[in-house]
Amino acid sequence: MLLALIRKELIALSRDLHGLAALFLMPLIFIVVMSMALKDVYSPPLSSLPYALDLRDDGPAAKALAARWAERRGQPLPLTRDWQAQLKSGQFKYVLIIEDGFGQALHDLKAPETPHLRLLAEPGMEPALFQGSVAELMAVLGEARARSLATRFLGTVPSGIADLGRFVSGERFEMRQHPTSVQHNVPAWLIFGMFFVVSAMAGLFVQERESGTLARLASLGVPNAVQIAAKAIPYLLVNAVQALLMLAVGIWLMPLMGGHGLSLAGVDLAALVLMLFATSCAAVALALAVASFVRTHGQASAVGPLVNVLMAATGGIMVPTFVMPLAMQQIAAASPMNWALSGMLDVLLRGAGPMQVWSHAWPLFLFALVTWVVAALRFPRRVRA
Amino acid sequence: MLEVRGLGYRYPRATSAALDGLSLVAERGSILGLLGPNGAGKTTFISHLAGWLPVTQGEILVDGQPLSVVRRKQPTRIAVAPQDYAFYAALTVRENLECFAACARLSGERKRTRVADCLAFAQLERFADTRASDLSGGLKRRLNFALALLPEPELVLFDEPTVGVDPQSRAFLIESVQALARKGVAVVYTTHYMEEIEAIADRALIIDHGRVLREGSLAELLAESAARLRLHAEGLDDATLLEALSRYGVARLQHGDALLELAPGVSPATVLQAVEAAGGRVRQADFGRGNLGELFMALTQRSLRD
Numbered sequence: 001m002l003l004a005l006i007r008k009e010l011i012a013l014s015r016d017l018h019g020l021a022a023l024f025l026m027p028l029i030f031i032v033v034m035s036m037a038l039k040d041v042y043s044p045p046l047s048s049l050p051y052a053l054d055l056r057d058d059g060p061a062a063k064a065l066a067a068r069w070a071e072r073r074g075q076p077l078p079l080t081r082d083w084q085a086q087l088k089s090g091q092f093k094y095v096l097i098i099e100d101g102f103g104q105a106l107h108d109l110k111a112p113e114t115p116h117l118r119l120l121a122e123p124g125m126e127p128a129l130f131q132g133s134v135a136e137l138m139a140v141l142g143e144a145r146a147r148s149l150a151t152r153f154l155g156t157v158p159s160g161i162a163d164l165g166r167f168v169s170g171e172r173f174e175m176r177q178h179p180t181s182v183q184h185n186v187p188a189w190l191i192f193g194m195f196f197v198v199s200a201m202a203g204l205f206v207q208e209r210e211s212g213t214l215a216r217l218a219s220l221g222v223p224n225a226v227q228i229a230a231k232a233i234p235y236l237l238v239n240a241v242q243a244l245l246m247l248a249v250g251i252w253l254m255p256l257m258g259g260h261g262l263s264l265a266g267v268d269l270a271a272l273v274l275m276l277f278a279t280s281c282a283a284v285a286l287a288l289a290v291a292s293f294v295r296t297h298g299q300a301s302a303v304g305p306l307v308n309v310l311m312a313a314t315g316g317i318m319v320p321t322f323v324m325p326l327a328m329q330q331i332a333a334a335s336p337m338n339w340a341l342s343g344m345l346d347v348l349l350r351g352a353g354p355m356q357v358w359s360h361a362w363p364l365f366l367f368a369l370v371t372w373v374v375a376a377l378r379f380p381r382r383v384r385a
Numbered sequence: 386m387l388e389v390r391g392l393g394y395r396y397p398r399a400t401s402a403a404l405d406g407l408s409l410v411a412e413r414g415s416i417l418g419l420l421g422p423n424g425a426g427k428t429t430f431i432s433h434l435a436g437w438l439p440v441t442q443g444e445i446l447v448d449g450q451p452l453s454v455v456r457r458k459q460p461t462r463i464a465v466a467p468q469d470y471a472f473y474a475a476l477t478v479r480e481n482l483e484c485f486a487a488c489a490r491l492s493g494e495r496k497r498t499r500v501a502d503c504l505a506f507a508q509l510e511r512f513a514d515t516r517a518s519d520l521s522g523g524l525k526r527r528l529n530f531a532l533a534l535l536p537e538p539e540l541v542l543f544d545e546p547t548v549g550v551d552p553q554s555r556a557f558l559i560e561s562v563q564a565l566a567r568k569g570v571a572v573v574y575t576t577h578y579m580e581e582i583e584a585i586a587d588r589a590l591i592i593d594h595g596r597v598l599r600e601g602s603l604a605e606l607l608a609e610s611a612a613r614l615r616l617h618a619e620g621l622d623d624a625t626l627l628e629a630l631s632r633y634g635v636a637r638l639q640h641g642d643a644l645l646e647l648a649p650g651v652s653p654a655t656v657l658q659a660v661e662a663a664g665g666r667v668r669q670a671d672f673g674r675g676n677l678g679e680l681f682m683a684l685t686q687r688s689l690r691d
Contacts, residue, residue, distance in 0.1 A: 001487055001488050001490065003487070004483070004484050004487030004488060005484065005487075005488065007484070008473060008476060008480070008484045011475065011476060011480060012473060012475040012476065015475045015516075016475065210469070211469055211470060211471055211472070211474075212467045212468075212469035212470070212471030213471050213472060213473060215435065215437060215467065215471065216465075216467065216471040216472075216485070216532070217485075217488055218435070218436065218437060219435040219436055219437070219460070219463075219464070219465050220460060220461060220485065220488045220489050220536070221436075221456065221460025221461065221489075221490075222488050
């Protein structure tokens with residue numbers, strides 16, 4: 001009985017091209033588009049940002065600093081007469097101005113009255129990129145000033161005096177994967193796609209209730225639990241196929257399209273499966289609960305996507321949680337999609353094992369249990385309606 | 386086979402009862418026609434038989450056992466063929482039959498046999514591999530019909546099984562229902578088409594507002610209107626005609642015709658002679674043919690329902 005109903009569900013799904021597109025193609029397209037669109041957010045192209053240099057000091061110190069900057073950021077574009085307009089329009093991401101007297105200021109022990117090194121960024125430059133550029137400029141200046149003062153007072157530049165890079169170390173602790181847009185977008189949109197079964201199942205329930213098939217099954221003595229399981233199991237399988245497909249897209253398709261590839265090297269597969277299963281249980285149980293409340297096709301087509309998009313918007317799927325203000329991050333923590341995403345990122349980026357991600361998995365299982373109970377209590381009413 | 390005694394039901398927050406002491410009997414091998422306007426309580430009665438609503442007042446017995454017990458032990462003894470196309474549009478005819486056969490706990494050889502038998506009974510063999518969504522209205526009705534028969538139920542309730550089908554399909558479905566009864570199945574047949582009840586029912590039941598208004602064999606019910614004379618006469622105004630007729634029974638006008646319930650012992654020939662003697666010319670007269678539709682309308686009144 002259960003097998004026959006599961007088989008029915010899978011046959012019906014395989015013949016529903018629109019449904020398949022919504023369940024598989026939609027998250028796949030999101031992964032590709034969003035990964036490509038957000039590629040630079042995770043890996044800013046610092047060395048290829050178009051910039052111009054306004055060298056107003058023709059001394060050796062200014063030229064040396066310009067050369068050092070060019071080593072790190074690439075060669076500047078020619079400074080045009082209307083460079084302000086180009087900067088304002090974003091054709092130049094920034095213009096580096098080395099004022100006259102820069103060399104003298106570098107030699108003086110006193111700090112200058114006004115800065116001799118100015119970085120003018122275009123209005124739309126991302127804050128992180130702007131701050132990073134200013135910080136990098138200060139580091140380059142620091143090296144130059146150390147060399148200058150050493151020459152002035154010691155007559156020579158001792159080895160290593162200006163090698164600031166050897167004083168500072170910055171690294172991601174126990175990083176297994178370099179964070180890329182793909183690393184975020186594959187789990188994020190996979191989770192979104194998995195929860196998209198909410199829409200599919202809500203529509204299916206309305207259709208089967210209206211056609212009388214739910215009632216016919218009930219009159220044949222098919223228990224409610226079997227009817228619910230017959231809906232849940234095929235969609236758990238759908239979620240599994242979605243997971244395989246989306247991971248494959250991240251691993252193989254994204255590099256072919258010029259994006260970063262998803263790597264599962266060092267990833268604990270048991271933890272990955274645990275998180276995927278917990279997410280799937282939550283998604284399917286929520287789908288059953290929503291389906292047991294909607295009465296019409298109109299409600300099904302409105303409520304399902306609404307629930308999905310709201311959870312995705314607040315849960316860090318559409319916008320990564322780390323760029324959200326603190327208040328929004330707290331709201332995000334209430335979204336099951338956020339629990340799932342946090343766990344998945346722990347697995348994919350931090351190499352977390354099953355025990356480490358259990359704190360993300362159990363709320364999903366609890367959520368699944370509660371929504372499942374709601375669905376089971378509501379289901380008989382839907383059959384009778 | 387089926388005995389319903391004083392069945393009552395009131396939906397939550399409803400101001401009146403959907404069923405109010407409904408009683409009926411359906412025997413094996415016979416067809417019970419169930420007639421009633423919209424809101425009469427037919428759907429509520431079907432919902433009870435299908436097990437979708439609990440029996441809260443009165444009782445439903447199947448061979449002396451409470452319905453709830455029968456449904457728990459052998460739910461497929463009673464089948465409901467709903468008015469809706471209660472099957473999966475994406476599946477083929479055969480896939481639908483196989484799916485619902487499995488749900489009716491059929492398996493192995495019996496399942497294969499029943500699927501084949503039902504395909505043959507509903508003459509759907511040629512369409513076995515056609516998706517249900519691609520079937521015509523008549524074929525969909527036949528599939529709906531076949532699905533109800535899969536578990537070989539002892540009692541089948543057909544809920545308006547011929548709605549929206551062409552005359553050929555309707556004739557086929559009616560003959561199939563009769564064949565089913567001949568095999569010993571108890572049939573309860575609801576419809577709004579009076580001629581279908583007249584064609585196939587052994588007994589009929591007219592219900593409204595959850596109550597039985599009239600019950601009896603078809604002959605008994607039709608006999609109620611057999612003593613009615615309908616005539617159309619010219620040359621007399623309505624008042625004069627009614628006055629002339631009222632000496633022979635209870636007369637009234639309906640759609641331009643005069644209807645006369647003949648008093649005992651009065652022959653229609655006497656009435657016609659009296660009309661002619663009063664100066665009227667009888668253009669049309671109808672007597673001795675009972676009409677279930679008229680009885681139905683007389684009992685349930687003419688006011689529109691939901």
